Amino acid sequence: MRTRRLTIRILGLKIELKVVRMNAAASTPTSGLHVARWWEEIPDKKTHCYLCPRHCRIGEGQTGFCFIRKNIGGALYNLGYARPAAVQIDPIEKKPLNHFMPGTRVFSMGTAGCNMGCFFCQNWDISKSKSDQVRSAHLDPEGVVSEARRYQCPSLAFTYNEPTIWAEYVVDISKAAHQAGLKTVMVTNGYITREAFFDVYRHIDAANVDLKAFTEKFYARTTLTHLQPVLDTLKWLRHETSVWFELTNLMIPTLNDGEDETRQLCGWVLENLGDDVPLHFTAFHPDFKLRDQPPTPPETLHRARKIAFDMGLKFVYEGNIYSDGGNTICPVCKRTLVKRWWHEVSDVRISEDGRCQFCGAHIAGYFRRPGADVSRHD
Numbered sequence: 001m002r003t004r005r006l007t008i009r010i011l012g013l014k015i016e017l018k019v020v021r022m023n024a025a026a027s028t029p030t031s032g033l034h035v036a037r038w039w040e041e042i043p044d045k046k047t048h049c050y051l052c053p054r055h056c057r058i059g060e061g062q063t064g065f066c067f068i069r070k071n072i073g074g075a076l077y078n079l080g081y082a083r084p085a086a087v088q089i090d091p092i093e094k095k096p097l098n099h100f101m102p103g104t105r106v107f108s109m110g111t112a113g114c115n116m117g118c119f120f121c122q123n124w125d126i127s128k129s130k131s132d133q134v135r136s137a138h139l140d141p142e143g144v145v146s147e148a149r150r151y152q153c154p155s156l157a158f159t160y161n162e163p164t165i166w167a168e169y170v171v172d173i174s175k176a177a178h179q180a181g182l183k184t185v186m187v188t189n190g191y192i193t194r195e196a197f198f199d200v201y202r203h204i205d206a207a208n209v210d211l212k213a214f215t216e217k218f219y220a221r222t223t224l225t226h227l228q229p230v231l232d233t234l235k236w237l238r239h240e241t242s243v244w245f246e247l248t249n250l251m252i253p254t255l256n257d258g259e260d261e262t263r264q265l266c267g268w269v270l271e272n273l274g275d276d277v278p279l280h281f282t283a284f285h286p287d288f289k290l291r292d293q294p295p296t297p298p299e300t301l302h303r304a305r306k307i308a309f310d311m312g313l314k315f316v317y318e319g320n321i322y323s324d325g326g327n328t329i330c331p332v333c334k335r336t337l338v339k340r341w342w343h344e345v346s347d348v349r350i351s352e353d354g355r356c357q358f359c360g361a362h363i364a365g366y367f368r369r370p371g372a373d374v375s376r377h378d
């Protein structure tokens with residue numbers, strides 16, 4: 001294992017990191033590696049990981065489907081712990097979260113690997129990499145929080161790749177973040193087991209969950225997973241936690257953009273999650289294994305947004321295109337409450353207690369100014 005100091009610049013800001021580069025031989029010893037949670041021993045020195053619905057049975061020396069959970073000597077280790085492969089400061093609107101401290105910056109980070117196999121992945125350079133194939137930095141949970149504070153970010157996001165697979169690191173960072181008065185955000189595919197769900201989400205303040213399609217066929221063929229576990233996660237979030245969450249549906253021409261599918265998705269959201277869960281329809285651009293697909297025409301998002309509004313959803317957005325479909329509109333007086341252009345916010349007309357400043361209607365979400373309170377969970 002070789003280490004060196006690296007200074008990276010983020011929006012003109014300097015962050016000093018210790019870069020760790022491991023080769024195959026050096027990755028075997030367990031010194032410095034973090035023992036995973038959510039696994040059990042099974043015969044023949046194999047481990048059963050039950051963090052996500054894949055339930056990988058992992059032989060000695062092997063990793064699970066996500067690449068970063070490895071069986072070493074009969075015990076499971078999380079190779080992504082304290083080793084972010086991407087660190088950046090983003091607008092909160094980029095996650096996307098439109099009802100959670102709008103207009104603020106979020107300290108964002110991801111590691112290598114993923115538990116889904118999406119053919120359209122837009123971060124495939126890290127999500128499809130093994131932990132020893134990416135250049136990663138050593139950053140312990142306290143170090144993450146102190147960097148976020150140094151750059152005056154009121155929240156931290158676990159994003160870019162799937163944070164469920166490095167949940168041990170997520171939990172430890174979140175504990176430190178809450179002690180420092182910062183909020184925590186999961187940007188997730190929602191593919192997690194009930195056995196692990198509450199252990200993780202009791203430390204999370206907000207989430208954006210991808211609802212990538214509303215057919216099992218799409219999930220099975222294009223993401224190599226299943227739809228039902230994601231729907232289960234969304235119901236747990238709504239009915240068994242106080243986590244604020246929003247949904248993202250990336251619309252890919254011919255694969256998941258049919259009007260009937262959009263209606264079924266919206267109907268399920270209304271029936272199971274309620275009418276005030278924000279839904280983001282976002283545009284696909286050709287990437288990874290779907291480079292032969294055309295980008296999503298803006299008209300597809302306009303049509304989907306209209307369907308969702310007509311069916312009764314109160315907060316529906318368009319993303320990855322330039323349009324006024326990113327604005328937050330009061331469902332009662334129809335005035336514009338948050339004006340956005342791409343991820344830029346130019347005006348917020350929602351009070352800290354979540355009221356329309358024109359008509360007083362309740363607007364679901366979390367609109368406190370940064371630092372207004374500490375944590376609802378810890």
Ligand code: SF4
Binds near residue numbers: 053
């Ligand atoms: S988290 Fe990774 S190792 Fe564990 S079950 Fe899911 S894909 Fe497999």
